[in-house]
Amino acid sequence: MxxxxxxxxxxxxxxxxxxxxxxxxxxxxxxxxxxxxxxxxxxxxxxxxxxxxxxxxxxxxxxxxxxxxxxxxxxxxxxxxxxxxxxxxxxxxxxxxxxxxxxxxxxxxxxxxxxxxxxxxxxxxxxxxxxxxxxxxxxxxxxxxxxxxxxxxxxxxxxxxxxxxxxxxxxxxxxxxxxxxxxxxxxxxxxxxxxxxxxxxxxxxxxxxxxxxxxxxxxxxxxxxxxxxxxxxxxxxxxxxxxxxxxSPIFKEAFLNCKEGDITLIKSPVGLPGRAIKNKFLELVEEGHKVPIKCPYHCLKTCKVEDSPYCIASALVAAAKGIMNNGFAFCGANAWxxxxxxxxxxxxxxxxxxxxxxxxxxxxxxxx
Ligand SMILES: Cc1cc2nc3c(=O)[nH]c(=O)nc-3n(C[C@H](O)[C@H](O)[C@H](O)COP(=O)(O)O)c2cc1C
Incomplete structure (x- = not known):
């Protein structure tokens, strides 16, 4: 067929x-x-x-x-x-x-x-x-x-x-x-x-x-x-x-290099769980670090800037550009x-x- x-x-x-x-x-x-x-x-x-x-x-x-x-x-x-x-x-x-x-x-x-x-x-x-x-x-x-x-x-x-x-x-x-x-x-x-x-x-x-x-x-x-x-x-x-x-090719490399155990669920500031590849940025967030946010616009109805540990938009933009220290890659469960x-x-x-x-x-x- x-x-x-x-x-x-x-x-x-x-x-x-x-x-x-x-x-x-x-x-x-x-x-x-x-x-x-x-x-x-x-x-x-x-x-x-x-x-x-x-x-x-x-x-x-x-x-x-x-x-x-x-x-x-x-x-x-x-x-x-x-x-x-x-x-x-x-x-x-x-x-x-x-x-x-x-x-x-x-x-x-x-x-x-x-x-x-x-x-x-x-x-x-x-x-x-x-x-x-x-x-x-x-x-x-x-x-x-x-x-x-x-x-x-x-x-x-x-x-x-x-x-x-x-x-x-x-x-x-x-x-x-x-x-x-x-x-x-x-x-x-x-x-x-x-x-x-x-x-x-x-x-x-x-x-x-x-x-x-x-x-x-x-x-x-x-x-x-x-x-x-x-x-x-x-x-x-x-x-x-x-x-x-x-x-960026660096974002794609995160997919190439990740192992099954590197794929994790995160609490996104959007208010929904998300699936992503573990990295230093996410580890720091997990440990309770906050990335100071300057939010001149309010891009998400569900984001409470004062409660967010980081700006999801900035983190994803950084990742797309390959600056993985300032963000992270979303991925599906099969990315490994x-x-x-x-x-x-x-x-x-x-x-x-x-x-x-x-x-x-x-x-x-x-x-x-
Ligand atoms: C890096 C990445 C970013 C995504 N961003 C969005 C998004 O902005 N909006 C959306 O509806 N789905 C988003 N998705 C979900 C995809 O559109 C798609 O439905 C999903 O990844 C399918 O599962 P798969 O990755 O196992 O093929 C994203 C997925 C990935 C991997």
Whole structure:
């Protein structure tokens, strides 16, 4: 069996592989366009996207809008493929970023870290055909989003991304839940979310593809989760280890060098647990050290500056630039398996070939 296309209304990705949005500055136009050129969906992370703008500190909203416009335009100049943006629900400039993305003609908006209950409003008001993809971490959260969109906006998601507990970055699970990851495994979550969207597929007379994210590492993983009903996957960690990834080579080295025991859960100032690679910076924070914060803007609704041991935006910007003493790298639970940096083309071909062989019943190396 061939790896099927991913259809969302009038849009079709040749391969059902979405490159997850990775902030700050890890997935921008370079990575997103490379993935789109290979037939996947390339996603620009919008969080903290203003970090290269001269007025990032003096005009937070405008510098973010400008930086986002620039990245979308750069990506579009490099590809005719499908492009998305990832927008964190916790961002204080959420509305502006959604509107700018729509104005720039982005294909898909992916939104998590909080339930994106108001997202359809912008699509309706701006008479846009953008595809809306909420991120859910349980059947329950998918059901809440669908019910709210149905009641308030008479619509349903175009796709739903299910992010399991092995994902990188901020996680939609409590620390307690993350101690029992087997109770929230991706296979179960996918089945629950497929059930949750069914009434809305029936009501709106269209398929709502459910996409699996978090710990998908090989083409065999892709095939196995699709055999359970997922319409595709979203992957982050594998795309960090590519030449086209927008992060500094030093950030990518952290992935190459880390061992399984170096991957840890942190309490992020965002108010959610996050998964990251242990380093000196995180050790100092763990020991109770505080990095003085000067916060001229308030980028996250959930960040209490006075209680935060460090500024998460500054730490992630430093890491993206390779200044690891002042920050840290978010990563997925499988980051320790990364052994080399490849091109996006090589990675996509490897994943597609492995997935198709698995569909044919060829036994590849067992999942770790
Ligand atoms: C370095 C890094 C940064 C990330 N940043 C974001 C983000 O800003 N917003 C988001 O929704 N997800 C973020 N994620 C999650 C990815 O988009 C993706 O869903 C997840 O990593 C999938 O799991 P995997 O890494 O095991 O493939 C991030 C992941 C990584 C590794």
């Amino acid at each position: 061939k790896l099927p296309e991913l259809k969302m209304g009038n849009l079709t990705a040749k391969f059902p592989i979405i490159q997850g949005g990775m902030g700050v500055g890890i997935s921008l136009s370079n990575l997103a366009s490379a993935v789109a050129n290979e037939g996947g969906i390339g996603v620009i992370s919008t969080v903290g996207i203003c970090f290269k703008q001269p007025d990032a500190f003096s005009d937070f909203v405008e510098s973010n809008n400008r930086a986002l416009r620039e990245e979308i335009r750069k990506a579009k100049a490099l590809t005719k493929g499908l492009l998305g943006v990832n927008i964190l629900g916790a961002m204080t400039n959420y509305d502006d970023i959604v509107k700018t993305s729509i104005e720039e003609g982005i294909d898909v908006i992916i939104s998590g870290a909080g339930l994106p209950l108001s997202l359809p409003k912008f699509k309706i008001e701006m008479k846009s055909n953008v595809k809306l993809a909420p991120i859910a971490s349980s059947g329950r959260s998918a059901a809440i989003i669908c019910k709210s969109w149905d009641t308030k906006y008479n619509t349903a998601p175009d796709i739903v991304i299910v992010e399991g507990p092995k994902a990188g970055g901020h996680l939609g699970f409590s620390y307690e839940e993350l101690q029992h990851m087997e109770d929230h495994n991706l296979e179960k979550l996918i089945t629950d979310v497929i059930e949750a969207v069914k009434p809305y597929e029936a009501k709106y007379g269209r398929k709502i593809p459910v996409i699996a994210a978090g710990g998908i590492y090989t083409g065999t993983d892709i095939a196995r989760i699709m055999e359970l009903g997922a319409s595709g996957v979203q992957m982050g960690t594998r795309f960090v280890a590519t030449e086209e990834c927008d992060a 398996r990364v052994t080399k940096i490849v091109t996006v083309k090589e990675l996509m071909q490897e994943l597609i070939t492995e997935a198709e062989l698995t569909f044919k019943g060829v036994a590849l190396s067992p999942a770790v």
